[in-house]
Amino acid sequence: MNTNEEIRVLRAAQSDPQAFTPLYAANHALIFRFIHRRTNQRELSADLTQQVFLKALLALPGYEPRGLPLRAWLYRIALNELRMYWRKKKEVVMDLSWAEVRELRAEVGLEEQEEDMLRLTLALSRLPVAKARLIELRYFDGASFAEIGQVMGIAEDAAKMRVHRILRSMRQYLGSRA
Template sequence: MEGLASISENERQQIQAAQKNPQAFRPLYEKHYRPIFLFVYRRVDNESVAADITSQVFLNAMLHLKKYKITKAPFQSWLYRIAHNEVMQFFRKTQHVRKIVIDENLLAELKNEEDYSPDYLEKWRDQLIVAINTLRLEEVQLLELRFFEQKPFREISFILNITENHAKVKTYRLLAKLRKQMEMQISVS
């Protein structure tokens, strides 16, 4: 069973210090800013928007830190949950079109083969993007957490506030849905 990395004693002390004194939040901010920014950026594909959303994530984290309970889940997972909510809110408010960036390593990983020709992978990528575009935003978010962010199901369940089993079932159903969509594209072309 996949597990979450436990919180380090150093981070536990940093969190407890920041809960007592907001000025002590800085080391947590410095440690987690970059991964949270990249998480947001990969979803909005705009550096200034990503910076604004990431700032809001850390402001919310600081404002609600006293309510944060130290558990087995990493502190960063709590930040990802806040970031996920902020990104979803951004898309609901602005009606922006959601961007999906698929790099070559991820493409090969999703395809589970690295010996395909670049032309074949490019065609497969195009079909994958068309198939992903048929999904709802929440479904894309689940796939991104699992495959783009490479999060274990337990952490995904924490971030999305669903059960671990539900995260697994939804992921495998989405993969089957994508496969079916891509097969339909192949049969049409």
């Protein structure tokens, strides 16, 4: 769905909740994967995904796109749902696969070997949660810096700068462990 079509459907959905269905269909799998990667529990991910869309639907009358795709707003709602869950459970999970981290591997100079996957997982696990979220959004979810900024509540330039600083520190960490 292109941006103009998405805005048209959003406007219709603000007065008719049934019109939200195509937006739900277009974004459900994306938000589910975003949540599942962080919980690694299918049922929990499904429940949290439903909460995200329920909250989005309830807040839709006051939503303004601000030039970003709807998924940026949905990511932010999903991240808030995950934060509430983690506050209760005190656990953070990250499920990685080589296919998802191809670009990140290239950025930090790793090859597709089991040992490098372990090193990358260790480097990511050592990051504070907020920094790990930035890397996950950029490299695992394919979010733009503008979307990351919206999700994390920071400017686009700040998101770009933070990601590059995190990558630099990961390169240094991984280089010292070679």
